[in-house]
Amino acid sequence: MFVAMNRFRVKVGDEAAFEEIWRSRDSKLLDFDGFVHFDLLKGSESDxxxxxxxxxxxxxxxxxxxxxxxxxxKESHSRAKPTVGYAGPPQFEGFDAVEGLSISA
Known part of the structure; x- marks a missing residue:
């Protein structure tokens, strides 16, 4: 398993616009072989x-x-419009899974 993460620092006040960009995007992930799961995570406010x-x-x-x-x-990302204030560029982080646990339903 591989986890691909991008960290975004969104200027305070632009949170709703940023989240709407993700909600309304034309994602092609579900159609791509090897894709398993996606989440957009919201953290804390700082600086x-x-x-x-x-x-x-x-x-x-x-x-x-x-x-x-x-x-x-390319198609998914070509439609992205920078209408949100960012405190710097996104930061990519990739991880190979070493160990994992899950609850089965």
């Missing part, structure tokens, strides 16, 4: 910004890399 993280789980790093080079990725 005039609110921390958010996009958290995507992939079968493996190769699937994620293939996504970033795909037509679907």
């Amino acid at each position: 005039g910004y609110v921390l958010y993280a996009s958290h995507a789980i992939w079968r493996n790093e190769e699937s994620f890399v293939a996504w970033t080079k795909s037509r679907q990725f």
